[in-house]
Amino acid sequence: AVLAxxxxxxxxxxxxxxxxxxxxxDGGFRYVLWTRLHCTxxxxxxxxxxxxxxxxxxxxxxxxDTRPRRGSILFVFAGLGYTVFxxxxxxxxxxxxxxxxxxxxxxxxxLSPIVQWMVIPPLVVVIQRRMPGTPPAP
Numbered sequence: 001a002v003l004a005x006x007x008x009x010x011x012x013x014x015x016x017x018x019x020x021x022x023x024x025x026d027g028g029f030r031y032v033l034w035t036r037l038h039c040t041x042x043x044x045x046x047x048x049x050x051x052x053x054x055x056x057x058x059x060x061x062x063x064x065d066t067r068p069r070r071g072s073i074l075f076v077f078a079g080l081g082y083t084v085f086x087x088x089x090x091x092x093x094x095x096x097x098x099x100x101x102x103x104x105x106x107x108x109x110x111l112s113p114i115v116q117w118m119v120i121p122p123l124v125v126v127i128q129r130r131m132p133g134t135p136p137a138p
Contacts (some may be wrong), residue, residue, distance in 0.1 A: 003051060004044055006127050010120045011043035012036075018112040021103040035097075043116075046086075050078035050121065064125045072125050080117040084109050 015036045019025075025032055054075045055061045063071035087109045090096040104111040 002128060002131055003124060004048060006124050007044045007047040007120070008040065010123060011047070011116070012040040014116050014120065015040045015043065018116070021100050021110065021112050023098040023100040025100075043120075046079050046082055046117075047121065047124065049082070050075050053078045064128050068125060068129065072122055075125065076118060076121045079121055080114065083113050083117045087113055 019032065019036055024035060027035075054063060054071050057074055058067060058071050060066055091098060091110075092108070099105070099110050106114060
């Protein structure tokens with residue numbers, strides 16, 4: 001529960017903060033609000049999936065306590081890998097969303113979502129580790 005809640009808050013803040021880097025603001029306030037909440041929910045699902053993948057590989061749901069460095073690397077790269085694929089798919093293939101001119105690109109992928117998945121998972125691990133007696137994440 002701590003993992004999902006922390007991921008929800010941190011990803012929600014990030015989604016709304018980097019919102020101007022996407023080219024959909026002509027859809028109006030309600031549309032932008034809906035898409036950012038939708039993306040935040042997707043981010044939480046990515047975070048939980050990356051956590052479970054990491055837990056499976058590490059053979060423990062408490063990898064953030066027992067092997068935090070190795071687990072965090074896998075956790076970050078699992079979320080980052082999926083995000084890079086999803087950005088490419090949705091921007092260039094499906095054309096579900098588009099970057100605003102202000103979005104810096106790395107090999108055609110938005111820098112902000114890349115940084116998001118390099119910052120938030122380690123932050124989630126730090127928060128999770130500082131929660132004494134926290135039961136294993138889902």
